[in-house]
Amino acid sequence: MINNIWILIGKKLSGEASSEELRELEELLQQVEDQYPLALLEDIWKKTNQTPADEKLENKWKAFETKLDVFDKIETEAEPAADITEPAKPKRGIIKFIKIISLVVAASMAVVFIVFRDKNIPDGDKTSEITAPQNGISKVQLPDGSKVWLNSGSKLVYAASYGTDVRKVSLTGEALFDVVKDAQHPFIVTTPTISIKVLGTKFNVRAYTNDRTSEASLLRGKIELTILKNPEKQIILKANDKLTINNEQPALNAAASSKNDINEDVPLIALSRIHQIKQDTLPSEALWIENKLAFDAEDFGSLAQKLERRYNVAISFKNEDLKKIRFTGRFQNESITKALKALQGTTYFHYKTNNNQILVY
Template sequence: MINNIWILIGKKLSGEATAEELAELEELLRQGGTDLYPVDLLENLWREENKIKADDKLEAKWAAFEDKLDTADKAEADELAQSENQEHGKSKSGIIKFLKFFSMVVAACFALLFFVINKKDATGPVKSNQITAPQNGISKIQLSDGTRVWLNAGSKLVYDASYGLEQRKVTLQGEALFDVVKDAQHPFIVTTSTISIKVLGTRFNVRAYNNDKTSEASLIHGRIELTILKTPEKKIILKAADKLTINNEQPVLTGKALVPSDKSITEETPLMVLGQIHQAKKDTLPSEAMWVENKLAFDAEDFESLAKQLERRYNVTIVFKNDELKKLRFTGKFKNETIGKALKALKTTTYFHYKTDNNQVLIY
């Protein structure tokens, strides 16, 4: 039993433990006494030991990727300078400034209209509020208790008009960063289609789009209690810098045997994976929440998952002609790149082709 405990502790610290192994470790610790196996102390030592190495490695990957982007941008700028005269450039700049100003005015009008409609409906039968972020933008709101929420593109947040009076419950579809005001008497609960998270006061990111194969909860600081809705009897406690990835393609029950609902689910694809968030030294947020700053950061992300994020960011549809390409992995960061520049930069790091047709991108 002793050897098994140390093996499970090692898997937990390295982020390779499955949900079943985490539950087994917890039970063994209860039986043997936590004083004999100081997991918390070992976890802190492990994180301090590996944080610098991981940060340096991630920083080097992102820096190399950004160098390639800078080179591509310079080449494009030189080409543009040769083909356009200065007067045309001024005219284009004026148009861009006008479009930016016009978009700000439209956004302000929508915000005012939303405020008027909600104020008018406050006395009517509607008892809930719904906030939806635009398909290619980010929305930031502050709830009545001071809790701040950032909604990523196409995400939706719903909460009752009585929020904060007796309870603080919200429903999320999509991705959001929560900065929750502490209130021990009123726990904050966010529910998605697959998970429920309970906190007192903390900062965390949740990604739970309905059409994604995985959901993800990333804890920046504090503690949260996470429940998978299909197995509500199990509670998972996440600590600062923990990240839990949940496979949304749950196995279905047929008779007495568990059968995968999709052939892609195998023993190598666990139901849950506990890992750590990725944050470089110079960044104020981990890569999982950089979308708040209108950046897309990815560390060893498979192409299929990255494609979903690109679709939401650029409002396009990405189709893979070859399923093997979905398994390619990328590390990098995008800031102001167009979809064309983004795909061109990804192509410089590995082998694939792409072509675009209006808002559809074919990867082959």
Template sequence: MINNVWILIGKKFSGEASPEELLELEELLQQGGGEQYPLRLLEEIWENEHQNNSDDKILNTWEAFEVKLDAADKNETEEAAKVADINAKQKVIKFIKHASWLVAASLILGVFLFTRHGDTANYRPNEISAPKNGISKIQLPDGTKVWLNSGSKLAYGNDFGTDVRKVSLVGEAFFDVVKDARHPFIVTTPTISIRVLGTRFNLRSYKNDKTSEAALLRGQIELTVLRNPEKKIILKPSEKLTVINNENVAGKANKQQANVGEETPLIALSRIHQAKQDTLPSEALWLENKLAFDAEDFEGLAKKLERRYNVSIVFDNEKVKKLRFTGKFQNEPINKALKALQTTTNFHYKINNNQIVIH
């Protein structure tokens, strides 16, 4: 049987409810029926039903239903001797109309909620994070292998591989992509996007870093800087592209260097660096738990040291930030690493628990 609440809701929407019935409905909803009977959403469906004549399916359904009801009503009215039965029948017909509409509304509501839940489930991303001071290795559904550097996060949807193989990255990762010409592989970061078929490359794009970097080891990739999407850049093996993440940083640096005729480019193309004794270029040596840096300024190197040693590094001397270093660390503790840097240039530091102040 249809719950009495539905009957009262039907009378309320049709304007046939008495003040007593409206009061009864309000009391029922206040007793906990509000969650089971979403009155506001049902009222919207009711209004749309009566105001929107463009929905032919709903209109035709109601017309066919009303024809049957009118036919039943006509047959009853032809029996003049049964006036009381006619009145009763008409009340039943009204009740059925309201009840049928409310059942339909409930079904529409259920389908809407189920569909929304299903869509949310389908597009809920799969997320993989690398721990601090650690590396995570994963294999995607297509067989592509991905290594995540410390503090990095990779996400992809359940539709991965249906049309394209799309993933998003925050942090640093090394990709060994399985070739599939029919399903391009796309990596999107907060600053750059990369499209490939089958290749090996390293991609770094941390939120707080001044630069993002893509270094290609094998194959070919098409790179797009998101703030300049109309320009596509093709990288070839052994090339890397460095992008300044914040245009304001570049503008400030250019003003400071204007007197000496230097300029900081927003995008810089160069070659990857690989020492003879290493199996990987310096841009990807983190895969072997090594921290390599090549003519890198102290500010950028400090970000790498923070992630590697899980410390916080602050500068109280702006000039020290611009000092440049080339080298490689593997098993050295942070104190020993800083002492090694001190042998090449003049700076001082102080360690207080997990915070390091450099001056």
């Protein structure tokens, strides 16, 4: 019931709730002993949404990128002056050669494609498995022409019978799907936490095994989403909807300080809108396929998991409270050191590195 309340509150505040959903919300709120302060939430919503959400996000990103530019300038000024007697051309030639080699290596790692074949397995049970490298992105075209982009360390599996009856794939990790429309053969994505059924659409799914949350973001079309822990409830997402699921399902804290307090530990199914900035070709939830890491008011704990996958490092925290710090910004070409320094420039924390181990304290 708590999950339904949060979904309906999100729809009401964004003005997207139908009359039936508004009645359902009112009935659910009457069943809760400590009712949520809906009038207060509406007032906060109106005040905080005077500026369009995308414009707010863009302003936050610009402020963060300005800090990155400052760090660039400091690093440039800190570099020792070049010896004017040293020939410049050979150095540029070496750098160019290294860049070319790096591109060749990156290209060779772009896709890892493993097809399992066993003579003892019936044809319909044979599977194809595609795994993205730990520091890269893989692009896959399925037998029906549907396209899939796999984020770092993600795995996609489908059977040889794909498309015979349904088009079913299994995903662990994160992927962007651009599905060819075929009403006769529904497309089904199964992850460790959610299942998604579509006919033809474009959507992003993040469902890494160890992540605290899973997320489905719909760019185009319509999808039916089932949370595997609550299979009796199906949720329909429309274009530009985003659903975030708390995988940990913590218990409701009965010791709330007052009726006006909403405990951030309440198990949430949060419905919101995807973030699309005008100059970007994709919403921030899918910018990873352009090798960009975008984050909006994301807690340090969740962001650390994304940094681990992006830079192939392990990040630990000395103090659990540090995981609650929130950041807004995005990275593209920054090293892990530069990324941490940029985050450090917005709030107070220290870190130390030992090879690929990073301790935040």
